[in-house]
Amino acid sequence: MCGPEHIGEGLEGLTLHCDLSVFSTGRSWDCCSRGWRPFQSRCYFISADKMSWDQSQQNCHQMGAHLVVISSDTEQKFLESILDNKAAYFLGLTYLEVSKDWRWVDQTPYNKSVLFWHAGEPNYKWEHCGSLHWIRNKGWGWNNILCDIKQNRICEMAGSHF
Numbered sequence: 001m002c003g004p005e006h007i008g009e010g011l012e013g014l015t016l017h018c019d020l021s022v023f024s025t026g027r028s029w030d031c032c033s034r035g036w037r038p039f040q041s042r043c044y045f046i047s048a049d050k051m052s053w054d055q056s057q058q059n060c061h062q063m064g065a066h067l068v069v070i071s072s073d074t075e076q077k078f079l080e081s082i083l084d085n086k087a088a089y090f091l092g093l094t095y096l097e098v099s100k101d102w103r104w105v106d107q108t109p110y111n112k113s114v115l116f117w118h119a120g121e122p123n124y125k126w127e128h129c130g131s132l133h134w135i136r137n138k139g140w141g142w143n144n145i146l147c148d149i150k151q152n153r154i155c156e157m158a159g160s161h162f
């Protein structure tokens with residue numbers, strides 16, 4: 001890709017939703033398929049239905065995505081701005097008995113300097129799946145829950161950058 005004449009190449013028939021970023025050095029577009037939200041070259045799908053963690057990850061996978069991996073403060077803040085504070089959302093984060101630590105589904109290192117656990121979480125050691133939810137007077141944060149509980153989900157995949 002080296003210019004606007006290439007925009008849309010190979011994407012015929014798709015409706016893309018794009019965000020325009022304007023910098024002093026130029027401008028760029030971050031685009032996603034219909035129903036997905038673009039943010040910094042990534043696309044996010046916020047489900048309206050609820051599934052277990054395994055089903056959630058499988059559903060994201062079927063769409064060419066994975067459960068969301070949060071790797072920065074700006075990504076966390078972006079998600080908070082588009083989520084429904086009455087719902088709870090599965091993250092691509094599970095506890096692995098073998099390594100006795102948390103692991104992101106895309107193998108992103110579990111960076112202890114970029115964590116948004118609610119105070120006191122993760123707590124119960126049998127709760128092996130990460131979830132994002134809002135609590136009155138506390139705001140948004142992560143909670144470890146049982147993986148069989150049915151929750152909403154956030155899927156993430158790479159977007160198209162022009």
Ligand SMILES: [Ca+2]
Nearest residue numbers: 123143144145
């Ligand atoms: Ca918990």
